Amino acid sequence: MPDDSAPKGAGSKHQGHGFSTRMSHAGRAGTRAHGFVNPPVVRGSTVLFANCADRMASATKRYDQALTYGTGGGPNHHALEDVICEIEGGHRCQIVSTGLAAVTVPLLAFLKTGEHLLLPDSVYGPARGFADGMLARLGIETSYYDPAVDEAGMAALIRPATKVVYTESPGSHTFEMQDIPAIARAAHAKGAKVMMDNTWGIHHFQPFRHGVDVSIQALTKYVVGHSDVLLGSITVGSEEDWQALRWASLQLGQYASPDDCWLALRGVRTMPVRLKQQAESALAVAAWLARRPEVLRVLHPALPGAPGHEIWKRDFTGACSLFGLVLRPEYSVAASHAFVDSLSLFGIGASWGGYESLALPTTGFVTRTATSGDTGGPTVRLHIGLEDTADIIADLEAGLAVLRGFKG
């Protein structure tokens, strides 16, 4: 029998509760756990029916193949989708295989040949790759805009063919904050959808309260939290947008492993404490770095005085643990590499949101076409993990000595 006991969609049962409480309880009710705390992993392609009439009745639910075949998702997907709706305050959510798929699927859902897309120049690199690659091939044109654009500036950029205004705030390499409500007002006045990559903001930015129509999360980051699963989510604020998104997602055969959904559900239970600790530690490290003579500036929107802090203070309730470190321009890029190489607690690699610290030189790796994106000096992106803050600072202090002593 199809198990239809998994509730889907919005209608938070936890209104009035704090974030940690909601993350402890969301996505558990209604999944058959045989009395255990966590719902089991349900793997499956075929869904069986009691009789043919039962199957026919299910098949008439056009966009909800959930209960007719595996590609529609199963109890683990739907439980996770409920949790993400809870995190972002959305109407419905679609889980997809990666954060990148969470970027590409809604672009295909809301754009067609002859239409126009606006991407911020600070956008996540592979999103730029998809726009310049697949979307260009399909006859969908992209223009890149200055992420600092205001309402009038955005209004001037929107053409009759512009159907999606994409945002990412802050950008995950240069940490430029965007005025999302202003951008959304301009977009909606001209009938364009607003998409946002909300991976940095997680629950600290409530996209649907600020005019966003489609919110993207790379769950790979803090939701999974352990650097061992790739997963993405696309959340929408209205039933109309849900129908368009669900249609595209089913057409494209999007699916994620139920085991990975189960790991993400496991991750989400501890996410509030991990996030709180990592954010606190990152802010302490950022403040320490900002006082160092080797440092030109720290690109952490939650740090008073940092670029974008005023927008952050207005629209966000917190921060994550990813920020940029700009070294003084008298240090070379090679010296910044020596600094990164010398760190013992920081891995060198992409992605973030796990329990471990990472450092990644970004100078020379970030493509810009509409704005210079010049940060003023060699730049290193830092992700602060769950190591002791004092150990992280000691490691960075030793690294800065290597930077100062670098010859070459």
Ligand SMILES: *Cc1c(COP(=O)(O)O)cnc(C)c1O
């Ligand atoms: C990592 C990331 C993605 C993509 O997520 P993957 O799961 O790694 O594909 C999208 N947007 C941002 C801002 C990211 O940092």
